[in-house]
Amino acid sequence: MLRFLDAGESHGKALVAILDGIPSNFIVDIDYINNELKRRQVGYGRGERMKIEEDRVEIISGLRGNKTTGNPITMLIYNKDYEKWKDIINREPEEEEKITIPRPGHGDLVGYFKYGSGDIRDSIERTSARETAIRTAVGALCKAMLLEIGIDIRSKVHSIGNNHDEVADIFDNEVYEEINKSLVRCYSKEAEENFKKIIDICKEEGETIGGSIQLSIKGVPMGIGSYSQWDRKLDGILSYGIMSLQGVKAIEFGNGLDLSLKGSTFNDEILYKEGKFVRPTNNCGGIEAGVSNGENIDIKVFIKPIPSIKKSIRTVDLKTKEEKSTRYERSDVSAVVPASIVLENLVAFYILREMLLKFPSDQFMDFKRAVEIFDGRDN
Template sequence: MAGNSFGQIFKITTFGESHGEAIGVIIDGCPSNIEIDLDFIQNELDKRKPGQSKITTQRKESDTFQILSGIFEGKTTGTPIAIIIPNEDQKSKDYDHNKDTFRPSHADYTYQVKYGIRDHRGGGRSSARETAARVAAGAIAKLFLKQKGIDVLAHVSSVGNLDSPEIDFTSAEEFVTLRENNIVRCADAKTAEQMIELIDGIRKEGDTIGGKITCYIKNCPVGLGEPVFDKLHADLGKAMLSINAVHGFDYGSGFDGSTMRGSQHNDAFQSSESGKISTKTNFSGGVQGGISNGMDINMRIAFKPVATIMSNQNTVNKSGEAAEIKGKGRHDPCVVPRAVAIVEAMAALVIVDHYLRNQLYK
């Protein structure tokens, strides 16, 4: 199976299935002498792990990771880093009902046709369980970016039709504090209460709901991104669209920009007394010509409702015969609270890779 690697210089390859022995990641191209904070990596994984609140799946995984190589005396050595995360709470019998039946809007049918075989236990390789490996790799990428003064910050900005207002914050620490004060990970407390009530009500109905995550990249230097096909926003879009359940991506003015005139949308340049160049507005979302311009990068990622619902749905089996299926087991009623860590991880991986690629021009 191809398509398991991401990045060019800072490159990751993930492996493992939802109900296998473990999942994991190999990181190649990580620079040496990065200080590795094990507690930070575990904290990032804890934000994504299942069973953390009443509005997430009740699968119980500690997501305790093991680093097998690439770290010596608390620092990266420049050699490949191998990380594994054992699976501890598999209940494969919960998926016996869909061994020969295709779940609507899942990868069951496409995997079966493409490969002629599929791991029906939780979706196997197509399960969002795989994203824990990305979060582990992303945590190391974030540690690298912290040394450069670059912050990657995300929060749940909408659930269904509930939208958070723009968040006004002065530091990364303040933003994280606001976000982590509630189980839905929305940085606006009032909206968070409404989101939690909505998700819990949807859960009790046996249904699911989608939402959006807004991500900011603060203090990104000028010059990241490669024309023509490796534009920074294109790689960020690919990274986000590779996450399970993501159905949409935009940045800067996004789709709203299509309703504006050029005279409204253009970001006028200005220069400070110190000679630093910036723009008065940021409809470009921090990227112009596919290259970062030094302004904050902002983007929004839309997640569809989780496909497994606890009510009967019409489908077909492997023989093409009509069938009926109902969700069983432990599933998220809304994926976005746990996906915040995944979005941050993928954004960090893109920025680190392009940061290192940009050093080739120095």
């Protein structure tokens, strides 16, 4: 079973993860992982923190040379901002230093009451989206392995606020190159200008803005996941992972939210061409009854506005119970662009885990061969 745990705080010394279950003899490209971390850090609407951190992963176990050994893989990302915060992080806070004014929409209030530390700082440090750096590193290793067996995961920004980008084939390499050149990761130049404009307006107003992301997974063979038990359904598993990402509030598979479609038009017709079952449409998003059907797994992910805002809204001091204006912590104006990169790598972990459940192997070449044999069989 592929699994991982991560730990670390936003301003702590480092973020760390232990990834267990990766087959042996897979060649790990550290530069590929670091490039995914770099992709996560850039984008229009990013805050000052990204000017401080230059994330690079260090792998301290599970490799010999650049090959996996089959042992647990330990990853580290050091926080450069730790030097400025270590005095605060490494001691008990004085009473007057404790944060007791929660930001609505964040984990401040619920964390304060759940763990009873008397200081919101403890919740802030762990609920921060800084944690997504180490999850991106874990996912990037998984994503690289998936590419080796013919599974590609790509994304683009679909909307910022009420402004939408046009539909584009993100598996067309020329199209995807243009998307990756864009600071807001969209295809249409008109949409790019609209996205930048609304982010600029929000920054001036002390606001933040959400949006949506088009996420697509190509190459997953038919038969991954299961309907035999409720907790084995592939769309359920992916939903669980995606919804665990900070800021995600809703997801859609295929055209599941298009209420104009009737049964005869929503259900994807089944054809047989050139030795394969194919679909002329993909309204279901590549998954039927919790099982992949061989089409692209298409998901739209909706990201809420970041809760750390400069604009004043009401909250309460948890100590005095007096009404206060919300407090502000340094943050981005929009998290949609970096979230698209995090999501690519986040879902890679779950897809690889399901592939390894289908084709359990201790060595990477055995895993790759099993997938190739399965893909080459007669339908």
